[in-house]
Amino acid sequence: MMNRRRFLVLTAATLAAPRLGASADEMQAAIRKVTGGAPLNPGRVTLELPPLSENGHVVPMRVAVASPMTPGDHVRAIHVFTEKNPQPNVAGFRLGPRAGRAVVQTRVRLADTQSVIAIAEMSDGSFWTASAHVVVTLAACLEELPGS
Amino acid sequence: MTSARISMPSQARRGEVIEVRTIVSHQMETGFRRTERGTAIARDIIQLFVCTYNGVEVFRAELHPAIAANPYIAFSTVATESGTLEFRWSGDNGFALTETATLQVA
Amino acid sequence: MKFAALIVVFLAAAAAADERRSGYDYMRAETRAMQDDELANPGMLAVMEGEGLWRRSGCAGCHQDMKGVATRYPSFDPGKGLLNLEQRINLCRTERQQAPALAYESRELVALTAFVASQSRGQPIQIFAHGESLERGKATFYRRQGQVNLACASCHEHNAGKRLAGNAIPQAHPTGYPLYRLEWQAVGSLQRRLRNCLAGIRAEALTYGAPELVELEFFLMWRANGMRLETPAVRP
Numbered sequence: 001m002m003n004r005r006r007f008l009v010l011t012a013a014t015l016a017a018p019r020l021g022a023s024a025d026e027m028q029a030a031i032r033k034v035t036g037g038a039p040l041n042p043g044r045v046t047l048e049l050p051p052l053s054e055n056g057h058v059v060p061m062r063v064a065v066a067s068p069m070t071p072g073d074h075v076r077a078i079h080v081f082t083e084k085n086p087q088p089n090v091a092g093f094r095l096g097p098r099a100g101r102a103v104v105q106t107r108v109r110l111a112d113t114q115s116v117i118a119i120a121e122m123s124d125g126s127f128w129t130a131s132a133h134v135v136v137t138l139a140a141c142l143e144e145l146p147g148s
Numbered sequence: 149m150t151s152a153r154i155s156m157p158s159q160a161r162r163g164e165v166i167e168v169r170t171i172v173s174h175q176m177e178t179g180f181r182r183t184e185r186g187t188a189i190a191r192d193i194i195q196l197f198v199c200t201y202n203g204v205e206v207f208r209a210e211l212h213p214a215i216a217a218n219p220y221i222a223f224s225t226v227a228t229e230s231g232t233l234e235f236r237w238s239g240d241n242g243f244a245l246t247e248t249a250t251l252q253v254a
Numbered sequence: 255m256k257f258a259a260l261i262v263v264f265l266a267a268a269a270a271a272d273e274r275r276s277g278y279d280y281m282r283a284e285t286r287a288m289q290d291d292e293l294a295n296p297g298m299l300a301v302m303e304g305e306g307l308w309r310r311s312g313c314a315g316c317h318q319d320m321k322g323v324a325t326r327y328p329s330f331d332p333g334k335g336l337l338n339l340e341q342r343i344n345l346c347r348t349e350r351q352q353a354p355a356l357a358y359e360s361r362e363l364v365a366l367t368a369f370v371a372s373q374s375r376g377q378p379i380q381i382f383a384h385g386e387s388l389e390r391g392k393a394t395f396y397r398r399q400g401q402v403n404l405a406c407a408s409c410h411e412h413n414a415g416k417r418l419a420g421n422a423i424p425q426a427h428p429t430g431y432p433l434y435r436l437e438w439q440a441v442g443s444l445q446r447r448l449r450n451c452l453a454g455i456r457a458e459a460l461t462y463g464a465p466e467l468v469e470l471e472f473f474l475m476w477r478a479n480g481m482r483l484e485t486p487a488v489r490p
Contacts, residue, residue, distance in 0.1 A: 054285045054421065055436035055490045058216045058296075085214050086180045093223070094208035098201070100165030100226040106209075107216035109178070137420025139437040139490060141454030143446075151302055155293040173299040175439075217439035218296040 027081050027088035031119065034079050034092075035127050040119060045078075045130035047118040049108075056110045056136035065102035065120040065128070069095075075102040077121040084114035110136045152247050154235060159252040160227035168199065168207075169222040172237050172245065178213035194239035197221055201251075202231035211239075227253045260382050276481060277424035277489055280415070285436070289488040297368065297434035297486025300441040304369025307362055312351065324371035325380045325483055328472040336387050338468050340367050340443060358462035364441050368432040371485040379429070379483060381476040391473025394466060400457030406470075421490045427478035428471070430487020441486060444471055 179191025
């Protein structure tokens, strides 16, 4: 499973993200809603997705955050976003010291080849991030759309 | 007919971190699909999954249409005391499902 | 004489077993893991649902366990001719239970079939066949058709292992039906998958239960003789 680190530094003053398309802007807005514009530190987060998906409808995902998970030092939440899905939010996981380990697994839908971004919110208010790139292709031998 | 399945140990040592794995039967209709005629198919998803342990919330997942059908969610929790873990899925169109599992903690 | 022919057929199938691979072998590691994990396999939800239906529909009144049953279908019913497992279940309902037949690909029929077939998981397919139905099914498999003028064999024999639109082309052995197809995000029958293939080559999609479709199923299962059933499988 690959994990490709990308620097994503957003500050309240710097909204000059390159214009990649409406979806990328929506993703930045969704991220900002969670972080309030606070800086995203690369590291501590491991985001695992297959680099080539079997089928975009069902893509297994595992996200882990390095943290002692003590009452004084733990992961409060893990937020996951995509850049090219019809809307950017994937899931928000609320953890806390009772989790014991900051590891969550699920299966996501990816509409197209794109990056997935995971952001961990820590108990000290800091945010950490990692991203992973997934190639998504269409299946062969489809069936008709659902009837009206 | 909806159904959910849980996999977790039935007993653990105090302080041990256990893995809880869940899967629930649900279409997770995104709301972005259209029929042949172009009519939008309404969104129908599970929006929330909550795990409580003897009444205390220990894990929560807010789900969006990007979560695959028949949502699989695996997470961890600390075995603090013997008792009951309750799992609740809720969502659009009044969807509500609850499952429980007991844990013996020595 | 017929018996000897059957032995030859069986031995030939057994000898060829080494070259045959299940669709499972063509999948990525994470998809294989999804199939192997009893809880995480989304097909198991349909199996569980089927188990509930089995109890509530009174099937247990006549039948004990269904171990081995799915390995022998499609098979010939003395009165009705060649039947696949779905048709066999419906025949029980209409003739023995005075219950209405379940619609093809309905949630209930898929669940019941998945439950019955899952009880043969790990067992070798056992279709001992000969005769016209098999020959017609075989002819369908090798006949070019559709706007793209392809035969099943064009992809599944001549190009198995190569890639088509991001997935590897399997050999088309129906080793896990009913199965969870990631593309459907649901469990479905072999006929549903075959209809997808027909749509893919722009041929007329045969209707569910059409004799030509059941005969193609029959040939495909016979061709997979000896391979182990994986129901409920997971496939792209």
